[in-house]
Amino acid sequence: MIKVKVRLRPVVSKINLPTVLRSTILPSDSIEKLFIATQVGEIFYIDNGVIRTFLDIRPRIIKLGGSGGGYDERGLLGLAFHPQFYNNRLFYLHYSVAGTQGPGALSEHFSPDPCDPKTLNQKWINRETQYDHIDTVEEWILQSNGQPQKRRTLLNLRRPFMNHNGVNSLNFSPETGKLVLTTGDGGSGYDPFNVSQDNLEIAGKIIEIDVVKNTFIENPPVVTRFNELPVPIQETLTVIAKGVRNITGISFQRFYYQYIKNVGNVGQDLVESIFSFVHYKPIPVTQLVQASLRNTESDQEGFINFGWRGWEGAFPTSIIRGCSANPALDEKTIAYFDEAVNTSARRLPPLTNYYHKDQRPDKFGGTSLTGVQTYMGNGIPTLTGSVVFTDLARHDESRPPVRGVLAYTRVRTDGKLNDFSVIETDYNFGPQSAYYVSLGTNLDQTRLYLGVYGSMKVTDFNQGTVFEIVQ
Known part of the structure; x- marks a missing residue:
């Protein structure tokens, strides 16, 4: 693939962890503004080079950084403006709720x-008491006085662990006009409860929410499964895909009279994966629930399955352990989940994979996929029509300062696995670490924005910077 070099032009600095980058046009305005949502609960926008506060929900956010040395995957995770925001002033938030910390x-x-089979079939029991936190998806309105106000709660989701809650998790589909929620598998590692392949589990799915429908339910119950939802809420939901480990949002790429959907699935131990699809057949949640009650399999033709936990990208998920009772024997057992076989024919192959360890001179070892965006602009001609992605930090750098990675790939017309190429950047971060934590674009996808953080501890404030990626 063609080598690409870009510059990083600072837009704003000294902010907290920039989780979501969005653009929209404010009512009574005519110029598109860049909005920056931070993990701790602030939402800013840039107005003629000046950073202004749009909304501050820090008191609503769960206390972050309490464990794991300050690293956390909870907080303000999703922001999406309604396609008709200019007229109806509606926007949507996904965040981890204050005061909901569980054990x-x-x-x-x-x-x-594999030496202890009971570890392969864990069950999440006592869900009402044994959970980590609660996430909520809310609808807000920008009032005529310029002050945002919450209108209603769409979902309350109980999450088993601190991680894999999704990030950049709310987007509107230009095809259906519905709000798309991308949920991770709930965390830990290897999806211990296999929720991503369970049709009734909300975790590990890509979900469409019809926000036009009013359920008239002011405070939805806190749930983990679709069948626990009241029927009026079930009727607003369809499921696009399952087999998700943790997704960094969804990007829609206009291609003639249809849209290519590009998503990134964060890997376990081996690879990070980007998937691409055009056609899909969403399944109404009411249909999934009815099929479960009848103990039958719902029609899944056209339903997207990324394969997790049976597959990590293009590879069956392998577990390697030494099981021999004789320590003198250098003997290893390689095991695979049943889902590796069950989903092998149904799963969607990835568009591209990149490895956690890769010694090839023109590649890199990645750590965690943090953003996937389509670029349709002409400012960087060699990237026009490409799928651009970011990785948190190079895995092969053994000492600080840490550096993130920009790269790109293209959708193949034959739908097969494609290569990728690193995008070289010219910015000198000096002795400061630079974790690439988010990727955003403007409304017509002609500009790209990169969120960078100097530390992955959420308690290390004011180390965030947002750059525009330019030629």
């Missing part, structure tokens, strides 16, 4: 062990 779903760290 977690498991009392000890989970690691699947």
